[in-house]
Amino acid sequence: MKKAVSVLIVGMLILGLFAGCSDDGATDKGSGEKIYRIGVVQPMDHPSLNQIRDTIEEELNDLGYEGKVELVFENANGDMSLLPTIMQELINSQVDMIVPIATPSAQAAAATTETIPIVFSAVSNPVEAGLVTSFENTDKNITGVSNSIAIEDIFELAGVLTPEVETFGFIYNSSEINSSVGIERAKAYCEANGIPYREATITGTADLQQVASSLVGSVDAFFTPNDNTVASAMATYMQVAMEAKIPTYVGADSMVADGGLATVGIDYTVLGRQTAAMIARIMDGEDINENPVEQIAEYANMINVKTAEALGVTIPESLKEDFVLIGE
């Protein structure tokens, strides 16, 4: 009896998976026009990633696709083992395109389908992530917008803003691929230019205070790339830095808004807009082959005036033209 009930339950579950398989493909809205379905997938909830998602939606509406496009938003909420299932669900519900945000989602999408076009956003290093052979060579039905940060520009900015800085302290989360890639480039830049640096890694927000404190006294400035973990604990980070009067250079605009000194960083709204434009082109029938991977077109140049004042840093007139000054 118990067994029969179990078998029944299992049977119902499996039937549930089949249910609706046939009728949830592209829907007609009476006008006979086909609705283009796009699955937008993010690995976790995070201010920057959410900003990309929201911008893509707004921008597609602004481009006049309202009512012609149905966006299906999925989120793995930090559980990486869910990503393959999410991708399979999207393919099952017959989406016409997948838009994965950040590296793990893009990799999961690429491993799940070869037939549905993939347009990724916020992948710092698509070549190393195995998504494309090169930026120009998008022959795997995958393209997108990459958000490598402008490492060189940040260090040049530091040279103008705080010329007395000798040693940099790198603080980042070693389990974030976008950070480790940014740090590798920062190291290469420093070594090429003879700038001494020390690095300290965290594995979660809980380590940040101690790790940052451990560098105080041996470095003259902090540098953190667009690190999601540090970004979510800027308050802690800034407490340590401001107490020790150490300027902090960061890789994202939100991190300057939260007290970092300055950035030539990722503007996630720009990233979302660029992704939406690319989605639109491919929706309108352009080939992925003809759309090479794009770098983010413009960076967010930002200086936090309050932080600068507290550190006793004077902002040269030459910078005031190109930089957004916040906290005035």
Next chain:
Amino acid sequence: MTLLVGSIQLGLLYGVMALGIYITFRILQLPDLTVDGSFSLGMAVAAVITVAGHPVLALIVAVLSGALAGLATGLLQTRLAIHPILSGILVMTGLYTVNLFIMGGRANLSVMGNTTVFTQSKTLVALVVALFLTILLAVFFKTRFGLAIRATGDNEDMVRSSSINADLMKCAGLILGNACVGLAGALIGQYQMFSDVGSGSGMVVIGLASVIIGETIFGKRGVTIGLASAVGGSILYRIIIALALRVDLFPSYALKLISSAIVVIALSGPSLRRGLEQQRVRRSVREHQRRLDSDASTGASK
């Protein structure tokens, strides 16, 4: 259809991990938290070797690495007498560094474009591996050595008094369990085409949930049924998750709560059944009492 097939594939692969968790949690009765680390370890090792072009060797080395992680936990527990939960956490935490080191300091390693064991057929490979491993373990736990491990989990004092080396048996079980987990990590890494240092987090809960769902559906019986139901439970777990994703009644962030609720419901099955059983017993006792009372009163009226 893709979703169902995909869920079954994932269920079988994570089932290999559920087998490992069944060995440590159910057969040895040890709360082993090494799993989060040994899963990523297997994945990292396999990714590096897969990129070098040896997908099958990658699986073998991942099994050995997982076994080593289990041995480390076992030694901490038995030789240094550190609490089992803490031993697992210590090894898992230490493995984070090891895993990053294996992947050359990178948090994420792609195996895109390399041949994996799934290049020919995903479903068949997943099925064969899970089936073969289940049978292998079922046979093993019928041997003298396997029985000694089971006895250690059932009654350690009895085992110690019958001149079986209980410490050795614990280590053996942990080695075996984490070897399975390492293999699962390797398989998942090749299946999803990348290895990420954060992939192992939450694996204990997923594995445990699978084992419990299996037990709830197929009942608690012998070790062979137990192993098979761990894999079955894993497949069901993935199907449940897929359903939760499919039914768009909730926002996506509700999924965690839904999966928790599912596990709680699955867990509460046995105790609910016990409760019903007790109620039945109580009711029949009351009936009996009433009958006795009425008998007594009729007897008194005679």
